Structure formats: C-alpha cells, structure tokens
Amino acid sequence: MIPFTSGHRYFVYSGIVDFRKGYNGLSGVVKSNMESNPFNGDVYIFFNKRNNQIRMLVYDSGGLVILSKRLEKGTFENSKSESSQSKINITWTQLMCILEGIKLSSIKYKKRYHGCEKINTNIEKINA
Secondary structure, eight states: OOOOOTTSOEEEESSOOOTTOOHHHHHHHHHHTSOSOTTSSOEEEEEOTTSSEEEEEEEETTEEEEEEEEOSSSOOOOOOOSSSOSEEEEOHHHHHHHHHTOOGGGOOOOOOOOHHHHHHHHHHHHHO
16 A cells, blocks of 8 residues: 555656666755755655656655556556656646556546635635
8 A cells, every 4th residue: 555645745757767776866866857855755756768667755754765666567657748847746646546557638527625725715815
C-alpha cells in the first residue's frame, strides 16, 4: 500500500531521469531542475525513458524515502506537459490512476461541494 494521501502535494518531473540515481541524485534533481526543497514533505515523481518504471521521492520524519515500481509489461501514462515547466502538479487521484494503469484522459469527475471554496469566496467578499 502506498503511504500517501490526498493531503500530500505531488509533482511530476517533466524530464527523463537516469534511474541509477539514488537519494542524493534524485534530491539534486528536485533542487536544481525542479527548484524545490526535497525535505518539505512533497512527493516528487520521476519516470524512466521507457515509462515502465516510476520512482517517488518524499521526506519522511528523519530521512528521505524512495518508492519504486517497475512494470513487467506495459507502460505508465506520463502526465508530462508540452510546456517548458520542469514540474507538473498532479492530484492523489491522478497518481493512483497512473499507478493502476487508468488513462487520465478517460477520467470524468462528478461535481462535488468544496466547503473551502465557499469560505474563501466569503472571505474575499469581506476583504473587498
């Protein structure tokens, strides 16, 4: 089971990573290429050239953790964008779909109530 929740933030690296890299190499990619702090608790996701391997780097209390998965057959859908961004923000749901082999373009989201949005708009009205 993946120990991540919707409370985490997830970032996919848009480049190709040499999977011989370990903790120091992947955290270096996060610092220099993604311009982020690998020790902030966010989950950083990397794909290899053939998209049949995925690695996730996250800081847990006391140290860095790497989770890795290699497919014996098939590939992961990579949510890389055509833009020049080095990191792409994805949701927990999108990550789970990528890991399970569900095509992201086929996902249809139902309308849901988000109480935080209503609170934020009310605060904006008060501050205006």
